[in-house]
Amino acid sequence: MNVMPDIGAQGLTGRLAAAAAALRWEDLPDSVRTVARQATLDTIGCALAGAGEPLADILFAELAEAGGAPQADVIGRSARLPAAAAALANGAAGHALDFDDVNMGMPGHPSVAILPALLALASARGASGAAVLTALVAGTELACRVGRTMAPGHYDGLGFHATGTLGGLGAAAACANLLGLDAARTAVAIGIAATQVAGLKSMFGTDCKPLHAGAAARTGLLAARLAARGFTARTDAIECAQGFAATHSPDFHPTRAEETAPGGFHILANLFKYHAACYLTHAPIEAARSLRTHPGVAPERIAAVRLTLSEACDRVCNIPTPRTGLEAKFSLRLTTAMALAGVETGALASYSEATAADPRLIALRDKVEFDFRPDRTHTLADLELRLTDGTILTAHHDSGVPAADLADQGRRLGVKFRALAEPVLGAARADALAVRLAALETEPDVGAVLALCSG
Structure with a gap:
């Protein structure tokens, strides 16, 4: 079985850097190549759809006004920006809808923090599809390995948004791989990123959450490019005294x-979204959907809803009375009510001020109660539904199990991609882009593929 290269005997940052620098396309088994392609397709689809969001417009206006060399394509727009600015714009757009993949090893959203940096670098300098996919795997691996060393205190305890923090480290390692940096220079890139990355979970439900992803991509790209030019940083930045781990986690x-x-x-554990909301709402949504088909279940016949969840959910996605579509994505109560009422939780239009203000959904939302437990896995949900006639129905769902059938996952992601891309590109161009991305490793220059992503 192919695995990541052995991370050897030197310090932690150095070992992780060496593994990231050594990874090559030939090291990747077919399953890993498949998931990397799927993650790329999904992230670009999310960025195409997210490019039309107000936060993406604001960011692009600011970045375009600042100007600079037109080095890299901006997804969803007929425009080019300096590479670092394009990474920021595309990363934020890709996370604007909170519809991109997650990996509980971080825990966070790896692809949207890493891939926009790689695409901007490839657009500016030229790079093959195989090289970009390999670098994505390398960056995801580093982000997840570091995430595991700092769990649970980094994300659950102190409240850092790992997409912004660990995603930035992963983006640095990925861009270093794409640039062909050796282990020593890759360790420097990680150090440069470690002293810059940021992201607060308190910002969930605002424009700043997508900003974290874009900033991580920009930081990682800048870190690798500075390292390539000879910029210095500690090469033990993760584990050293007053370093990244010591200042960012009690664990x-x-x-x-x-x-x-x-x-x-670790990329094999990527979890793809089919509901356009925070991933920790997905298990309750699926449990609610399974009960909605039960005879006699209708919103007006539901007396009470009780969810047993990890206490982490309370700190991530429990906005009790959402007012906006973005807040709705982080409301366990409302998304559960939407699922019970038959609202399509995979449709972007379902997350709106109108949905948040719907009296029928509010009545159902306010019947949802919680039992948050410290010993529960983040992705588990147990739902108990009490009907007005006294009937008790229960459901259980675990949204943390990666797909076993990658071909079926590919089909589902293809449908999702077209739903996201067609309104921006039209059906013909969306299909052409999907075909190119499905065989991305055969592309000699990713820039030619990105040209199809202009709005």
């Missing part, structure tokens, strides 16, 4: 970085 378990992921690569 640090460096030996966890040595553990091989199931299947040899």
Whole structure:
């Protein structure tokens, strides 16, 4: 079985840097190549749809006004920006709808923090599809390995948004791989990123959450390019005294970085979204959907709803009375009510001020109660539904299990991609882009593929 290269015997940052620098396309088993292609397709689809969001317009207006060399394509627009600015714009657009993939190893959204940096670098300098996919795997691996060493304190305890923090480290390692930096220079890139990355979970439900993803992409790209020019940083930035781990988590378990992921690569644990809301709402949504088909279940016949969840959900996505579509994506109560009422939770239009203000949904939302438990896995949900006639119905769902059938996952993601891309590109161009992305490793220059992404 192929696995990530051994991370050896030097310090943690150095070992992770060496593994990231050494990874090549030939090292990747077919399953890893498949998931990397799927993550690329999904992230670009999310960025195309997200490019029309107000936050993406604001960011683009600011970046365009600042000007600079037109180095890299901006997804969803007929425009080019300096590479670092394009990474910021595309990363924020890709996370604007909160519809992009997650990986509980971080825990966070790896692809949207890493891939926009790689695409901007490839657009500016030229790079093959195989090289970009390899770098995506390398960056995801590093982000997840570091995330595991700092869990649970980094995300659950202190409230750092790992997409912005660990995603930035992953983007630095990925861009270093794409630039062909050696292990020493890759460790420098990680150090440069470590002293810049940021992201607060308190910003969930605002424009700043997508900004974290874009900033991570920009930071990682800048870090790798500075390292390539000879910029200096500590090469033990993760583990050193007053370093990244010490200042960003009360927990640090460096030996966890040595553990091989199931299947040899952390990217195989990427979880793709089919509901356009925070991933920790997905298990309750699926549990609610399974009960909605039960005879006799209708919104007016529901007396009470009780969800048993990880207490982490309370700190991530429990906005009790959302007012906007963005807040709705982080409301366990409202998304559960939407699922019970038959609202299509995979449709972008379902998350709106009108949905948040719907009296029928508010009545159902306010019947949802919680039992948050510290010993529960983040992705588990148990739902108990009490009907007005006294009937009790229960459902259980775990949204943390990666797909076993990658071909079926590919089909579902293809449908999702077209739903996201066609309104921006039209059916013909969306289909052409999907075909190119499905065989991205055969592309000699990713820039030619990105040209199809202009709005």
